[in-house]
Amino acid sequence: MTKGRKNHYYLAMLVTSLISVAADVIAVQLDKFGPGNVVAKYIFHTAFLLSHNLISPLYMVYLIARTDTWHKLKWSKLLKGALYIPIFTVMLALLTNPLTKIMFYFDGNDTYTRGSCFLLLHIVAIFYVFFGTIYLWHYRKLFNKVSFISLMSVIPFIMIASIIQLFFPWCIVELFATSCGLLFISMMVQRPEDTIDITTGLGRDSAYIDDLQRAFANEKPMQIIMINIANYGAIFDMLGLSGLNKLFKIVADRLVELDKTEHIQSSIYNLGNGKFSMVVDFRNFDKVEKAANKLNDIMKKDFIVNQMELNLISYICLVKCPQDITDLNLLLAFENDLSKKTYTGDIMYASDVYKKEYYDIMTEIDTIIDHALANHKFNVYYQPIYSVTEQRFNSAEALLRLNDDKYGFISPELFIPAAEKSGAIHKIGAYVLEEVCSFIASDEYKSLGLDYIEINLSVSQCMQNNLANEVLDTLNKYHVSTDQINLEITETAASDSQKIMNENLDILNKAGVHFSLDDFGTGYSNIKRIASLPLDIIKLDKSFTKLEENPKLQIILQNTINMIKDMDMKIVVEGVETEELVKYFSHLECEYIQGYYYSKPIPKNDFVTFIRASIQ
Ligand code: C2E
Numbered sequence: 001m002t003k004g005r006k007n008h009y010y011l012a013m014l015v016t017s018l019i020s021v022a023a024d025v026i027a028v029q030l031d032k033f034g035p036g037n038v039v040a041k042y043i044f045h046t047a048f049l050l051s052h053n054l055i056s057p058l059y060m061v062y063l064i065a066r067t068d069t070w071h072k073l074k075w076s077k078l079l080k081g082a083l084y085i086p087i088f089t090v091m092l093a094l095l096t097n098p099l100t101k102i103m104f105y106f107d108g109n110d111t112y113t114r115g116s117c118f119l120l121l122h123i124v125a126i127f128y129v130f131f132g133t134i135y136l137w138h139y140r141k142l143f144n145k146v147s148f149i150s151l152m153s154v155i156p157f158i159m160i161a162s163i164i165q166l167f168f169p170w171c172i173v174e175l176f177a178t179s180c181g182l183l184f185i186s187m188m189v190q191r192p193e194d195t196i197d198i199t200t201g202l203g204r205d206s207a208y209i210d211d212l213q214r215a216f217a218n219e220k221p222m223q224i225i226m227i228n229i230a231n232y233g234a235i236f237d238m239l240g241l242s243g244l245n246k247l248f249k250i251v252a253d254r255l256v257e258l259d260k261t262e263h264i265q266s267s268i269y270n271l272g273n274g275k276f277s278m279v280v281d282f283r284n285f286d287k288v289e290k291a292a293n294k295l296n297d298i299m300k301k302d303f304i305v306n307q308m309e310l311n312l313i314s315y316i317c318l319v320k321c322p323q324d325i326t327d328l329n330l331l332l333a334f335e336n337d338l339s340k341k342t343y344t345g346d347i348m349y350a351s352d353v354y355k356k357e358y359y360d361i362m363t364e365i366d367t368i369i370d371h372a373l374a375n376h377k378f379n380v381y382y383q384p385i386y387s388v389t390e391q392r393f394n395s396a397e398a399l400l401r402l403n404d405d406k407y408g409f410i411s412p413e414l415f416i417p418a419a420e421k422s423g424a425i426h427k428i429g430a431y432v433l434e435e436v437c438s439f440i441a442s443d444e445y446k447s448l449g450l451d452y453i454e455i456n457l458s459v460s461q462c463m464q465n466n467l468a469n470e471v472l473d474t475l476n477k478y479h480v481s482t483d484q485i486n487l488e489i490t491e492t493a494a495s496d497s498q499k500i501m502n503e504n505l506d507i508l509n510k511a512g513v514h515f516s517l518d519d520f521g522t523g524y525s526n527i528k529r530i531a532s533l534p535l536d537i538i539k540l541d542k543s544f545t546k547l548e549e550n551p552k553l554q555i556i557l558q559n560t561i562n563m564i565k566d567m568d569m570k571i572v573v574e575g576v577e578t579e580e581l582v583k584y585f586s587h588l589e590c591e592y593i594q595g596y597y598y599s600k601p602i603p604k605n606d607f608v609t610f611i612r613a614s615i616q
C-alpha cells in the first residue's frame with residue numbers, strides 16, 4: 001500500500017492517527033495519576049494534539065492526491081498558502097504552548113485544563129474539512145460513485161464525533177470515529193486488491209487506465225517510460241506461468257530499484273503480457289531520459305529464472321503527454337503496438353515513432369468503413385497474374401482499395417483487420433464479390449480470355465455461417481460459373497480447423513469452387529491440415545523473393561516447391577519485382593507469377609486495357 005502518492009498520504013493518516021491514539025491513552029493515564037509529572041503531561045498532551053490536528057490537513061492533501069490535481073495547485077500560491085497557514089499556526093501555537101499556555105495548561109492540582117485559544121484547534125479542523133468537502137465536490141467526476149459517497153460520508157461522521165467530544169470532554173469518541181472513518185476508506189476507496197498486482201506488487205492495468213484517465217482529464221503533464229517485452233510469449237512457453245511470474249517479479253524489482261536510484265518518484269505498473277509502465281510527474285521531468293536509458297541497459301542484462309539465463313527483447317519508449325499523445329485510447333493502442341516496430345536496441349521516443357494519423361484512422365476506422373460503404377469509396381483493383389507455362393496473363397487477383405475523403409488512400413493492411421474486428425468485413429466481402437461477378441459477367445471481360453479471378457477471403461469471413469450460400473447465390477445472380485472464381489484463404493485460416501469453416505469450404509468445394517492458399521510461408525504451416533484442404537493453388541508469400549544468397553534457404557524453397565508439386569497443386573509466386581526473380585522462379589517451374597514486375601493492382605478499366613495490350 002505504500003506505492004504512489006495517494007497511498008503515501010493514506011499511510012501518513014494511519015500512522016498519525018496511531019500516534020495520536022497512543023499519545024492520548026498515555027496522556028489520559030498520566031492525568032489519572034493525579035498531581036505531578038507535569039513535563040510528561042505536557043509532552044504527551046502536546047503530542048496528542050499535534051498529531052490529532054495533522055489528520056484533517058492530511059486528509060485534505062490525500063484528496064488532492066486522489067484527484068491527481070497537484071499540478072494545478074502548483075500555480076496558485078494563494079491556494080497553497082491557504083492550505084498550509086492554518087496548520088502551521090496551530091503547530092506553532094502548540095509547540096510554544098508550554099510558555100504561552102493559550103491552548104491548554106495544568107492548574108494548581110496539575111489537572112489538564114483547556115486554554116483560551118483551545119477552540120482554534122476545532123476551527124482549523126473544520127476549515128480543512130470544509131475545504132476538503134468543496135474540493136471533493138468540485139472534482140466529483142473523477143471518482144466513481146462508491147468512492148465519492150464513501151469519502152463524502154466520512155466527513156460528517158467525524159464532525160459529529162468531534163462536536164460530541166467538544167461539548168462532552170469525558171466522551172472520547174472522536175479518535176474512535178476517525179479510526180472507523182479510515183477503516184471505511186480503506187475498504188471502500190483504497191481497495192489495494194483493485195489496484196495492486198499481487199505477483200509484482202506494482203500497480204495493475206486497471207489502476208493504470210484509471211490514473212491516466214484522471215491525468216488526461218486534468219491536463220496533467222507527465223512522461224511515461226513504456227516497457228514492452230516482445231519475446232514474453234516464447235518465455236511463457238518455456239517457463240510456464242509460474243516461471244513467467246518469477247521473471248516479472250525480477251523485472252518489477254529492477255524497475256523499483258531504478259526508480260529509487262534515479263529519484264524519479266514514478267508510479268510503476270504491470271500491464272500484463274510483458275508490458276510495464278513508469279509514469280513520472282512534472283517534478284522529475286529532468287531525470288526521465290537518463291532513467292530510460294539506464295533502464296534500457298538494465299533490461300539487456302540476463303535474467304536468471306529456474307537456473308535459465310534469459311535474454312529479453314525489451315522495447316523502451318519515452319512518451320511525453322500531452323505533447324506526443326493527448327488521448328488515453330490512443331496511448332494504449334500505441335503501447336500495444338510498440339513491439340511491432342523494428343528493434344534497434346536504443347530507447348525510442350514517441351515524438352519520432354508515434355504516427356498520429358495511423359492512430360486517428362484506427363480510432364475512426366469503423367466510421368470510415370461505414371462511410372465508404374454508403375458513399376462508394378471502395379474500389380476493386382485487379383493485379384494480373386502471369387502464367388509461365390502458357391506465356392500469357394491467365395488470371396488476376398481482386399484487391400480492395402479505400403479512398404477516404406479525409407485521409408486519402410488507406411491500405412487494406414489497415415482496414416481489413418479493423419473490419420474483421422468490427423464485423424464490417426462481411427459487407428465488404430459481399431461488395432467485392434458482387435463487383436468481381438459483375439465484371440466477369442460483362443462482355444469486356446469475356447474478350448480478355450482470362451480463366452478466373454482470385455478473391456481474398458479473410459478468416460472471419462470463413463467463419464460466417466451462411467458464407468457458402470451467399471457466395472453461390474451471388475454467382476447465380478450474375479450467371480458466373482464456380483470455376484470462374486478462385487477463393488484465396490490465408491494460412492491462419494487454413495491451420496485453424498473450425499467446424500463452420502470446414503462446412504463452408506466443403507459446400508463451396510462440392511459446388512465446384514476452387515481455392516488458393518494465400519501467403520504461404522508466413523505463418524507456421526500445418527502441412528497435415530493443408531494437405532486435407534481442397535486447395536488447387538499455393539501462393540508463395542513475397543518473403544520468398546527475399547531469400548537472397550542464403551543457400552540453405554534456397555534448398556528449403558526448392559524442396560517446398562517440389563513438395564507442393566508432388567501434392568498436385570500449382571504455385572503462384574507473389575511479390576515478384578524483377579526480371580531475375582521471374583527467371584529464377586520460372587526455372588524452378590512455378591506455374592504463375594504475380595508482382596509489380598508485370599503490374600501493380602490497377603483499376604478495372606486500366607486492367608482491361610493492360611490485358612488487351614498483352615494479347616496483341
Ligand atoms: P494479399 O492477398 O497477399 O495480396 C497481395 C498484396 O501484395 C497486395 O497488397 C499487393 O498489392 C501486394 N503486391 C503485389 N505484388 C507486389 C510486389 O511485387 N511487391 C510488393 N511489395 N507488394 C506486392 P494490398 O493490395 O495492399 O493488400 C494487402 C492485403 O489485404 C492482401 O494481401 C489481402 O490479404 C488483404 N486484402 C486486399 N483486398 C482484400 C479483399 O477484398 N478482401 C479481403 N478479405 N482481404 C483483402
Ligand code: MG
Binds near residue numbers: 397456488518
Ligand atoms: Mg491474396
Ligand code: MG
Binds near residue numbers: 518519539
Ligand atoms: Mg498474399
